[in-house]
Amino acid sequence: MKFALVGVGGAGCRLVDQILQVEQGSDRSFSGGNVLAYDTDKSVFETLDAVPLDRHVLVGDTHEALGGTGTDGDIDQAAAVAQEDRDELHREFDKLDLHEMDAVFVVAGLGGGTGGGVGPVIVEALTSVSELPIYVLGVLPTKAENGSVTLNAARSLQSFVTHGDNTILFDNESWYDEESPLAEQYWTLNETIAQRLLAVFAAGERQSADIAENRLDTSDVMRIMETGGVSTLGYAETDVHNPTTLFQRLRALFRNGEEDTTDAIRIKALVKEAAESELTLPCDRSSTERALVVLSGPPHLCSRKGFEKARQWLEEETDTVVVLAGDEPRPTADDLRVSVLFSNVTTVPRIEALKEDAVLTETS
Amino acid sequence: MGRKPPTTCPSSRPEVETHSPLVCEQGIANSLPAMKLATIGIGNAGTKILDRMLEFEYNTDRNLCRHALAINTARTDLAKPDFVPEDRRVLIGDTHQKAKGHGVGGDVDIGADVAKTDIEEIRRAFDDVEIHDVDAILVSAGLGGGTGSGAGPVVIDELQKMYDEPVYGLGVLPGKYEGGRPALNAARSLQSFVTNVDNFIAFDNDAWRMRDQTIEEGYEDMNRELATRIVTLLAAGEQDNTEVAENAMDSSDIMRTLNTGGVSSIGYASSKIDEEAGLIGKFRGDVQDFDDGATDAAKIKGLVRRAVNSRLTIPCEVSSADRALIVLSGPPETFARKGLESARQWLEQEADTVEVLAGDDPRENASELSAVVLLSNVTETPRIKELQSQAVDAQEKIKAQDAVREQEIEELITDDDNELDPVI
Numbered sequence: 207m208k209f210a211l212v213g214v215g216g217a218g219c220r221l222v223d224q225i226l227q228v229e230q231g232s233d234r235s236f237s238g239g240n241v242l243a244y245d246t247d248k249s250v251f252e253t254l255d256a257v258p259l260d261r262h263v264l265v266g267d268t269h270e271a272l273g274g275t276g277t278d279g280d281i282d283q284a285a286a287v288a289q290e291d292r293d294e295l296h297r298e299f300d301k302l303d304l305h306e307m308d309a310v311f312v313v314a315g316l317g318g319g320t321g322g323g324v325g326p327v328i329v330e331a332l333t334s335v336s337e338l339p340i341y342v343l344g345v346l347p348t349k350a351e352n353g354s355v356t357l358n359a360a361r362s363l364q365s366f367v368t369h370g371d372n373t374i375l376f377d378n379e380s381w382y383d384e385e386s387p388l389a390e391q392y393w394t395l396n397e398t399i400a401q402r403l404l405a406v407f408a409a410g411e412r413q414s415a416d417i418a419e420n421r422l423d424t425s426d427v428m429r430i431m432e433t434g435g436v437s438t439l440g441y442a443e444t445d446v447h448n449p450t451t452l453f454q455r456l457r458a459l460f461r462n463g464e465e466d467t468t469d470a471i472r473i474k475a476l477v478k479e480a481a482e483s484e485l486t487l488p489c490d491r492s493s494t495e496r497a498l499v500v501l502s503g504p505p506h507l508c509s510r511k512g513f514e515k516a517r518q519w520l521e522e523e524t525d526t527v528v529v530l531a532g533d534e535p536r537p538t539a540d541d542l543r544v545s546v547l548f549s550n551v552t553t554v555p556r557i558e559a560l561k562e563d564a565v566l567t568e569t570s
Numbered sequence: 571m572g573r574k575p576p577t578t579c580p581s582s583r584p585e586v587e588t589h590s591p592l593v594c595e596q597g598i599a600n601s602l603p604a605m606k607l608a609t610i611g612i613g614n615a616g617t618k619i620l621d622r623m624l625e626f627e628y629n630t631d632r633n634l635c636r637h638a639l640a641i642n643t644a645r646t647d648l649a650k651p652d653f654v655p656e657d658r659r660v661l662i663g664d665t666h667q668k669a670k671g672h673g674v675g676g677d678v679d680i681g682a683d684v685a686k687t688d689i690e691e692i693r694r695a696f697d698d699v700e701i702h703d704v705d706a707i708l709v710s711a712g713l714g715g716g717t718g719s720g721a722g723p724v725v726i727d728e729l730q731k732m733y734d735e736p737v738y739g740l741g742v743l744p745g746k747y748e749g750g751r752p753a754l755n756a757a758r759s760l761q762s763f764v765t766n767v768d769n770f771i772a773f774d775n776d777a778w779r780m781r782d783q784t785i786e787e788g789y790e791d792m793n794r795e796l797a798t799r800i801v802t803l804l805a806a807g808e809q810d811n812t813e814v815a816e817n818a819m820d821s822s823d824i825m826r827t828l829n830t831g832g833v834s835s836i837g838y839a840s841s842k843i844d845e846e847a848g849l850i851g852k853f854r855g856d857v858q859d860f861d862d863g864a865t866d867a868a869k870i871k872g873l874v875r876r877a878v879n880s881r882l883t884i885p886c887e888v889s890s891a892d893r894a895l896i897v898l899s900g901p902p903e904t905f906a907r908k909g910l911e912s913a914r915q916w917l918e919q920e921a922d923t924v925e926v927l928a929g930d931d932p933r934e935n936a937s938e939l940s941a942v943v944l945l946s947n948v949t950e951t952p953r954i955k956e957l958q959s960q961a962v963d964a965q966e967k968i969k970a971q972d973a974v975r976e977q978e979i980e981e982l983i984t985d986d987d988n989e990l991d992p993v994i
């Protein structure tokens with residue numbers, strides 16, 4: 207899929223920068239440089255390596271309250287400024303070649319004043335100027351951040367989900383290491399996010415690609431995302447040269463009396479591992495409405511039967527009837543990767559907790 | 571034959587000239603040349619199968635598919651064929667908001683919508699087709715996806731309006747393991763196919779699933795098996811310049827057998843020719859019905875039996891067939907007329923119908939003797955039943971999910987007491 211990337215706020219800009227770096231260092235082309243980075247805080251732009259200068263957009267610098275130095279977490283003020291400067295924000299969209307794109311990702315930290323306040327305004331603006339699906343890649347804050355961050359996130363979540371076509375979430379709380387400061391972990395967390403997002407949305411955009419037998423077309427991915435709501439990503443990989451220890455584990459996993467080849471067993475196990483991996487947003491998988499699974503690796507190891515059974519297992523596991531599966535051949539790769547997208551998950555303990563904490567802050 | 575002239579043709583499909591079974595007392599068949607076909611592959615599976623048909627034809631010196639056309643909504647899939655010429659590949663829906671040249675995401679309604687929107691373009695693709703010397707049209711498609719299953723029936727409907735020639739469907743049913751959504755697509759599409767085509771030849775992916783393959787090898791083997799069967803069957807008959815063989819199959823017999831409408835299944839068996847002896851040699855298949863001392867006639871009967879008892883393109887109750895037809899294809903010196911006649915009589919019993927035709931398809935240089943059996947309008951096909959119940963379950967689940975979607979999302983993002991307000 208070809209998609210433009212629009213980062214809003216610190217988290218959003220850093221993530222877009224990260225994703226673009228991955229693109230530039232790979233043989234894939236998905237954004238083709240169609241990126242924008244919006245922030246109210248100009249110091250963020252200095253930390254960006256891949257997003258070119260002419261794509262840095264400073265929001266609200268003429269407004270006294272902001273003045274180019276951030277929102278201090280005031281989400282309502284940020285949203286109000288963005289609404290006021292709507293036309294200027296719109297104008298920047300002209301830099302994106304939307305005709306060449308299949309979708310747009312607006313990327314933001316939901317707890318930030320900018321990400322949470324300006325982000326939804328941009329999503330709404332994009333929906334009004336473009337027919338493309340406008341997806342959100344959003345980051346949920348940790349519990350340790352202060353109450354107003356949680357409140358921002360809970361409130362902006364409503365706006366993102368309502369105005370965006372689908373919101374993929376990454377939960378910092380589940381992923382960060384409490385032992386060290388969150389800000390020091392941004393780049394490692396962002397690597398994980400970029401990897402997972404691209405494993406699904408950039409599959410099939412390899413320039414030297416052999417045509418996959420079972421390719422996931424852009425329409426396939428869009429169909430899974432069509433549900434709207436909140437979505438989450440799983441991932442697992444394995445080194446193809448290191449099968450011995452793996453197999454003991456696999457045998458144990460699938461001791462169902464059936465005779466499958468070791469390749470088939472390996473693929474099934476890997477899909478299972480991806481589906482049961484720590485998701486970007488942990489949730490009850492059976493609450494998902496649609497799912498998608500991508501297998502990527504050397505074609506000679508991609509057992510059809512194994513993949514079919516794995517897909518079927520996932521359909522039963524998620525209790526849904528729309529589970530699309532596709533492959534991405536990488537003939538010279540020495541690893542196998544499986545990515546899973548759970549679209550429209552509705553039982554999400556982390557969101558329940560976030561709302562509770564937000565209500566506490568709001569009512570205290 | 572050509573475009574339907576506005577006045578001369580009655581609205582009903584003209585009955586193909588009928589006559590008594592080929593193998594009968596008076597013997598000699600009134601040979602028409604073998605069938606000439608226009609073939610259209612729709613969607614990914616449909617196109618791949620068409621490509622394999624063209625390959626088989628090329629490899630075996632047959633000349634069945636006079637026209638080949640591939641139609642798809644996915645640009646990448648249209649790059650795959652080896653035998654469909656570049657200029658005979660049509661991309662539809664590239665301006666459709668939900669397709670844009672990258673498929674329809676397995677949505678049969680979008681598949682149908684795209685084909686309706688681009689019907690002019692599809693019609694134009696037929697302008698190039700010299701339909702004059704075509705006896706029938708064959709449309710191949712996989713029914714589990716969105717393009718073949720959705721666009722297929724729209725194209726067929728259009729072909730039926732444009733031409734008098736029968737339009738046959740060659741459709742692939744998705745495997746059970748593909749899950750609920752493909753089953754629902756297929757069950758819906760099957761209805762449209764069967765009501766709009768003159769005959770629907772079904773292929774059941776479940777029955778043909780092979781072991782130990784990679785995704786890349788994918789459907790390759792199955793598609794070759796299917797191509798062998800369909801081309802051997804439909805191409806049977808006098809070649810333009812060969813001498814008239816006594817029992818030669820002719821295209822009108824095949825069309826007559828297909829005339830039943832409904833769903834049909836094909837069986838097949840072959841045996842390598844032992845060149846030294848010029849007789850039937852070792853059988854290739856898994857079963858050896860008879861010992862080496864058997865006569866040629868017995869061997870041919872055995873071969874036909876094996877074809878019927880083999881894995882059919884869609885497993886079915888043989889006795890539920892309405893009509894049947896046997897083609898024996900191979901070097902003429904291996905034909906044994908008595909064998910074919912007794913095979914025909916045997917099949918009459920098995921299929922419980924008197925409408926069983928049988929004929930030869932002489933191929934001087936063939937290295938195999940093969941028997942193809944067409945079971946036309948079979949009404950007992952367990953897989954179709956199963957597919958339908960799978961589809962009903964899927965439909966209910968999808969409906970149930972649709973019904974609660976908005977509310978569940980709303981509940982997820984809002985708090986019970988509505989203390990939290992959105993930002994915008």
Ligand SMILES: Nc1nc2c(ncn2[C@@H]2O[C@H](COP(=O)(O)OP(=O)(O)OP(=O)(O)O)[C@@H](O)[C@H]2O)c(=O)[nH]1
Nearest residue numbers: 215216217277279315317318319320321347392395
């Ligand atoms: N994973 C990840 N999370 C981040 C990153 N930066 C910030 N966050 C999270 O996102 C939330 C919002 O932070 P920022 O994006 O810096 O805030 P902002 O949108 O710039 O808004 P203000 O600075 O308040 O105007 C924080 O509370 C963190 O939880 C990042 O680079 N990676």
Ligand SMILES: Nc1nc2c(ncn2[C@@H]2O[C@H](COP(=O)(O)OP(=O)(O)O)[C@@H](O)[C@H]2O)c(=O)[nH]1
Nearest residue numbers: 613614615618712714715716717718742744789
């Ligand atoms: N026998 C066979 N079946 C296939 C092949 N490719 C796909 N299928 C089946 O056809 C269905 C439709 O898939 P596809 O043709 O890719 O979808 P479409 O392009 O949207 O029509 C799938 O659900 C499978 O059951 C193939 O090459 N051979």
Ligand SMILES: [Mg+2]
Nearest residue numbers: 215216247276
């Ligand atoms: Mg900031």
Ligand SMILES: [Mg+2]
Nearest residue numbers: 614644673715
């Ligand atoms: Mg497809």
